Amino acid sequence: MNFPILSTLIFLPLISSFFIFLSKDKENNFSSIYISLFSSIATFMLSLFLWYSLDVNTADFQFVEEKSWINNYIKFKLGIDGISILFIVLTAFITPICIISCINSVKERVKEFLIAILVLETFMIGVFCSLDLVIFYLFFEGGLIPMFLIIGVWGGSRRVYSAFKFFLFTLLGSVLMLVAIIVIYWLTGTTDVTQIYEIKIPKEYQNLLWLAFLSSFAVKMPMWPVHTWLPDAHVEAPTAGSVILAAILLKMAGYGFLRFSIPMFPYASEFFTPLIYGLSIIAIIYTSLVALMQEDMKKLIAYSSVAHMGYVTLGIFTFTKQGIEGSIYQMISHGLISAALFLCVGVLYDRLHSRLISTYGGLVNYLPKYSLLFLIFALAALGLPGTTGFLGEFLILIGTFQKSYLAAMLATLGVVLGAAYMLWLTKRVIFGVTQNPKIKTLSDLNKLEIIMLTILSFLVIFFGFYPMPLMETFSSSVNSLIDNYQLALNTRQ
Amino acid sequence: MINNLDILFPEIFLSLSIFTILMLGVFIKRSFNIVFNFTSLILILTIAIILNNPNNEEKIFLDSYIRDGFSNYFKILILISSLFVLNSSKSFIVENKLDKFEYPIIILLSILGMFFMVSSNDLILFYLGLELQSLSLYILASIDRDNLRSSESGIKYFVLSALSSGLLLYGCSLLYGFTGSTNFDLIANELNKENIGALFAMVFILVGLAFKVSAVPFHMWTPDVYEGAPTSITNYFAVVPKVAGLALLIKFMLVPFSNILLEWQTILIFISIASMILGAVAAIVQKNIKRLLAYSSIGHIGYALAGVATGEVSGYESSIIYISIYVIMNIGAFSCLYLLKKDGQYKENISDLSGISKKHPLLSISFLIILFSMAGVPPLGGFFAKFYIFTAVIEKEMYFLAITGLLTTVISAFYYLKIIKTIYFEDSAITLEKVKNKSAQVSIFLSCSILLTFFLYPSILNNVVNSLFAN
Numbered sequence: 001m002n003f004p005i006l007s008t009l010i011f012l013p014l015i016s017s018f019f020i021f022l023s024k025d026k027e028n029n030f031s032s033i034y035i036s037l038f039s040s041i042a043t044f045m046l047s048l049f050l051w052y053s054l055d056v057n058t059a060d061f062q063f064v065e066e067k068s069w070i071n072n073y074i075k076f077k078l079g080i081d082g083i084s085i086l087f088i089v090l091t092a093f094i095t096p097i098c099i100i101s102c103i104n105s106v107k108e109r110v111k112e113f114l115i116a117i118l119v120l121e122t123f124m125i126g127v128f129c130s131l132d133l134v135i136f137y138l139f140f141e142g143g144l145i146p147m148f149l150i151i152g153v154w155g156g157s158r159r160v161y162s163a164f165k166f167f168l169f170t171l172l173g174s175v176l177m178l179v180a181i182i183v184i185y186w187l188t189g190t191t192d193v194t195q196i197y198e199i200k201i202p203k204e205y206q207n208l209l210w211l212a213f214l215s216s217f218a219v220k221m222p223m224w225p226v227h228t229w230l231p232d233a234h235v236e237a238p239t240a241g242s243v244i245l246a247a248i249l250l251k252m253a254g255y256g257f258l259r260f261s262i263p264m265f266p267y268a269s270e271f272f273t274p275l276i277y278g279l280s281i282i283a284i285i286y287t288s289l290v291a292l293m294q295e296d297m298k299k300l301i302a303y304s305s306v307a308h309m310g311y312v313t314l315g316i317f318t319f320t321k322q323g324i325e326g327s328i329y330q331m332i333s334h335g336l337i338s339a340a341l342f343l344c345v346g347v348l349y350d351r352l353h354s355r356l357i358s359t360y361g362g363l364v365n366y367l368p369k370y371s372l373l374f375l376i377f378a379l380a381a382l383g384l385p386g387t388t389g390f391l392g393e394f395l396i397l398i399g400t401f402q403k404s405y406l407a408a409m410l411a412t413l414g415v416v417l418g419a420a421y422m423l424w425l426t427k428r429v430i431f432g433v434t435q436n437p438k439i440k441t442l443s444d445l446n447k448l449e450i451i452m453l454t455i456l457s458f459l460v461i462f463f464g465f466y467p468m469p470l471m472e473t474f475s476s477s478v479n480s481l482i483d484n485y486q487l488a489l490n491t492r493q
Numbered sequence: 494m495i496n497n498l499d500i501l502f503p504e505i506f507l508s509l510s511i512f513t514i515l516m517l518g519v520f521i522k523r524s525f526n527i528v529f530n531f532t533s534l535i536l537i538l539t540i541a542i543i544l545n546n547p548n549n550e551e552k553i554f555l556d557s558y559i560r561d562g563f564s565n566y567f568k569i570l571i572l573i574s575s576l577f578v579l580n581s582s583k584s585f586i587v588e589n590k591l592d593k594f595e596y597p598i599i600i601l602l603s604i605l606g607m608f609f610m611v612s613s614n615d616l617i618l619f620y621l622g623l624e625l626q627s628l629s630l631y632i633l634a635s636i637d638r639d640n641l642r643s644s645e646s647g648i649k650y651f652v653l654s655a656l657s658s659g660l661l662l663y664g665c666s667l668l669y670g671f672t673g674s675t676n677f678d679l680i681a682n683e684l685n686k687e688n689i690g691a692l693f694a695m696v697f698i699l700v701g702l703a704f705k706v707s708a709v710p711f712h713m714w715t716p717d718v719y720e721g722a723p724t725s726i727t728n729y730f731a732v733v734p735k736v737a738g739l740a741l742l743i744k745f746m747l748v749p750f751s752n753i754l755l756e757w758q759t760i761l762i763f764i765s766i767a768s769m770i771l772g773a774v775a776a777i778v779q780k781n782i783k784r785l786l787a788y789s790s791i792g793h794i795g796y797a798l799a800g801v802a803t804g805e806v807s808g809y810e811s812s813i814i815y816i817s818i819y820v821i822m823n824i825g826a827f828s829c830l831y832l833l834k835k836d837g838q839y840k841e842n843i844s845d846l847s848g849i850s851k852k853h854p855l856l857s858i859s860f861l862i863i864l865f866s867m868a869g870v871p872p873l874g875g876f877f878a879k880f881y882i883f884t885a886v887i888e889k890e891m892y893f894l895a896i897t898g899l900l901t902t903v904i905s906a907f908y909y910l911k912i913i914k915t916i917y918f919e920d921s922a923i924t925l926e927k928v929k930n931k932s933a934q935v936s937i938f939l940s941c942s943i944l945l946t947f948f949l950y951p952s953i954l955n956n957v958v959n960s961l962f963a964n
Contacts, residue, residue, distance in 0.1 A: 167910060175903060
């Protein structure tokens with residue numbers, strides 16, 4: 001295919017953000033909103049078209065674009081396979097939802113906000129498309145700038161602290177990855193991922209390089225004990241910022257493990273598996289317990305995200321088909337569910353300007369539509385069968401049981417805790433007695449909110465009952481990932 | 494020899510024009526505008542002359558003067574940056590009553606000195622060029638002579654710089670004593686590790702050069718002079734002499750000290766690490782933007798020196814790319830200062846930026862781009878500068894230097910973020926005066942667009958710089 005469809009996909013939001021920059025509306029920001037909605041929906045359609053035309057029976061990279069970039073030795077190389085396409089579609093799907101949500105919640109500097117969101121979308125899609133380490137780093141780090149501004153300019157009261165913490169934590173993790181990327185370049189003479197797969201990095205270097213990549217991915221994932229930036233960032237970020245953070249930014253690290261850490265450093269990945277198991281189990285149990293004690297809804301969901309990401313790392317490092325497929329599925333499902341939950345919190349925040357659980361209670365009597373949708377997402381988050389949340393966790397646990405009983409048992413404990421904090425949250429917010437007189441005056445969901453949340457709930461239930469479209473997409477890529485990993489380990493002995 | 498005078502043509506042209514506009518300035522009253530415009534014209538013409546020059550290596554005057562691609566590149570960089578610095582600061586100069594006709598002429602004289610520096614192949618010519626440049630800079634630092642702080646910074650700079658020049662001269666004489674020549678090529682043949690006296694000479698020369706580029710531990714003058722001197726002069730100080738100083742550091746490693754690189758490198762690594770750390774840590778507590786930029790420039794020089802410290806051509810190339818992007822970023826950053834006017838005064842405190850993004854979105858977004866680029870965040874130009882440096886450093890397996898550099902990047906990101914925080918996150922909304930300064934706006938625009946679009950074709954600078962070391 002000659003048409004550079006991936007570049008189009010990446011740079012379409014960037015170009016339209018430039019048009020928003022040029023647009024001149026003073027009062028209502030209509031043209032900015034329309035341009036951004038139009039371009040993000042066009043990006044989404046394009047990503048759907050890509051998904052449709054992707055050949056899912058092969059694990060090869062498709063729609064590959066290659067241009068000489070830095071002195072012919074680093075190439076601008078893009079390409080997608082069955083794993084990355086789903087993240088691209090997820091990104092392209094979440095962005096218009098964020099834009100719709102900001103119509104209600106962002107009151108000042110709307111134009112700049114939309115520009116930041118679209119620039120961020122460019123970087124996020126770029127991360128999932130890049131087949132070159134330097135390009136990947138560029139997109140991976142570039143996303144910090146718009147996210148820093150989204151938290152800092154439109155955030156809550158402690159926004160400065162959170163924005164700085166977010167930026168510096170992530171930057172500190174990533175610079176070590178930059179060292180590793182340059183070292184890989186001097187070891188193999190290339191930063192092209194597909195070539196590095198072939199060349200194979202010498203065993204003695206793998207452990208250190210793997211740790212350098214981990215330092216970046218662990219912060220972004222976030223894994224215990226470097227997760228502390230996430231609750232702060234979530235709490236202070238505006239609704240759309242939280243949605244993007246939870247739905248997509250957290251998935252970059254999981255994707256990074258699958259695309260870079262495991263295929264490039266199979267030996268180190270096997271060597272460090274116990275470490276990852278340990279950290280994941282701690283994340284699952286510890287952050288679930290912390291989530292139980294939260295009084296702030298956003299913080300609770302943020303901690304639950306850390307726990308859910310713990311399952312993802314656990315599943316990836318089982319190196320079984322079920323585990324890895326479960327992890328990818330869990331990431332997609334968490335992308336939908338956490339986005340929806342943050343939107344739900346945002347809906348309440350827009351009305352009462354409080355995120356504290358104690359402010360609410362007995363919402364079901366006054367906001368029935370809202371309560372129904374909230375209940376669906378809460379149940380999906382705790383992994384009720386019939387929703388996407390169940391399938392991911394279930395597959396991961398099957399995969400883990402094949403490798404380690406202990407890890408699987410402890411992880412299962414996390415499922416129980418997950419049910420505990422989600423149900424308790426629901427009980428305190430949706431049901432119970434209405435204490436706060438202001439709740440009686442609240443209006444139920446408006447049209448835009450109903451549209452956003454129903455689409456999300458439909459997807460959560462649809463893919464919960466019928467996961468095949470997703471599974472088929474990444475199945476051959478996952479197979480080849482595992483085959484190559486086993487092959488690499490066997491040839492070494 | 495006379496036949497080869499065309500090699501010296503840019504210098505001859507520059508000197509003659511300086512004499513001419515000096516006469517103009519003396520005989521015409523209120524001649525600042527005329528002299529200033531002529532200066533810009535002379536700078537442009539000199540650029541054209543040098544661009545017309547061939548890049549093949551030629552030496553004249555008993556091999557004491559060299560013209561090659563390396564010197565031509567640096568001369569053009571010096572000229573272009575001076576042109577932008579001068580023009581964007583013009584309204585600042587006029588409004589602060591610095592519009593003496595000597596101002597542009599002294600700048601031209603310092604440029605002439607730098608020309609001789611980067612083209613020298615002989616210790617004497619090198620020292621002459623350095624002194625011509627330094628003497629002009631002393632005057633420039635104290636050009637606002639009725640202002641206590643400006644005079645103070647001039648004296649401070651003069652005393653410390655004279656000391657370092659003395660050390661440098663002592664080093665040169667030692668070098669002559671131990672090798673029997675002042676010519677770089679001959680020195681290179683004579684020098685070896687057993688020559689202890691020459692090692693001493695090397696240390697002295699390095700001290701002198703480190704002072705000129707304000708690397709730690711010879712940086713003490715930088716914050717005070719930067720803060721005390723008028724902003725337009727600080728801008729010049731922060732950009733142009735650094736370029737020349739770095740060129741000389743590379744040149745000394747390439748030619749006279751090529752046999753004792755290892756000793757030279759050890760010192761450079763220390764200086765580089767110290768500069769990076771001090772530049773990052775000391776800038777955090779600064780409240781004055783000029784002072785902050787002083788520390789940030791110390792840090793940036795540390796990164797550039799890290800490339801030089803590798804002792805490899807790829808390292809020198811990365812340093813040259815770094816300093817070129819540094820020039821672009823600093824011209825943009827200082828041009829932003831020329832637009833910060835409130836209540837009839839140019840502001841230089843970070844707190845004066847508080848919340849300006851609400852009323853001045855374009856200025857704020859430009860400052861944001863420049864600051865993120867200085868912090869080295871991809872995909873802006875500053876990231877590529879750092880990327881090339883670290884690539885060269887890691888190629889030489891100097892991991893300690895690389896990791897220190899990267900960690901200081903994170904620390905220095907903090908104070909850049911602090912300025913961005915002041916601009917964007919604060920609730921107050923300061924309104925600035927409207928400043929009519931088209932050239933500063935053009936400088937900001939060019940600087941931002943280069944930094945923003947650098948990722949589209951990052952090898953453009955590489956290709957140029959590669960060709961400098963082709964032979």
